[in-house]
Amino acid sequence: xxxxxxxxxxxxxxxxxxxxxxxxxxxxxxxxxxxxxxxxxxxxxxxxxxxxxxxxxxxxxxxxxxxxxxxxxxxxxxxxxxxxxxxxxxxxxxxxxxxxxxxxxxxxxxxxxxxxxxxxxxxx
Numbered sequence: 001x002x003x004x005x006x007x008x009x010x011x012x013x014x015x016x017x018x019x020x021x022x023x024x025x026x027x028x029x030x031x032x033x034x035x036x037x038x039x040x041x042x043x044x045x046x047x048x049x050x051x052x053x054x055x056x057x058x059x060x061x062x063x064x065x066x067x068x069x070x071x072x073x074x075x076x077x078x079x080x081x082x083x084x085x086x087x088x089x090x091x092x093x094x095x096x097x098x099x100x101x102x103x104x105x106x107x108x109x110x111x112x113x114x115x116x117x118x119x120x121x122x123x124x
Contacts, residue, residue: 004028004061006035010042016083017042017051018122023060032070039074043081050083051107052122056115057089057097075104082107086118 004025011018019039043051063071084107087098098111112118 020054022056026061027063027067029066051081053085055087057094079105085109087111088115088118
C-alpha cells in the first residue's frame with residue numbers, strides 16, 4: 001500500500017486567505033473529490049478573496065490522468081482568486097509545472113526548493 005493524497009490547511013487574516021496544500025504520492029480523482037468541496041466552501045464565503053497558497057509538493061509523485069484534469073479545472077475555477085502560489089518541491093518537473101501554471105492563473109506562481117524562502121515570498 002502506497003500513501004497518497006492531499007491535506008489542506010486554511011487560515012484567514014482579515015481579507016487574506018492562506019491556503020496550504022500538501023500532496024503525497026500519486027494523486028487520484030478520488031483525492032480531488034474530497035478536497036475540491038473544502039476549497040470551494042472556504043473561498044465562497046468571501047466576496048473578493050485574496051488567496052496566498054503554499055503547495056508542498058516535496059512528496060508528490062504525480063497524478064493519474066483524471067486527477068491531472070481535476071487539478072486543471074480547480075485552477076481555472078479559482079485562478080482569479082489566487083494572489084500568490086508558492087510551489088515547494090525538489091523535482092525539475094515541479095518547477096516546469098509552476099511555469100505552466102502562470103498561463104492559467106492570474107496571480108504570481110513561483111517554484112522553491114527551500115520551504116523557508118517560499119514562506120518568506122508569500123508573506124512579502
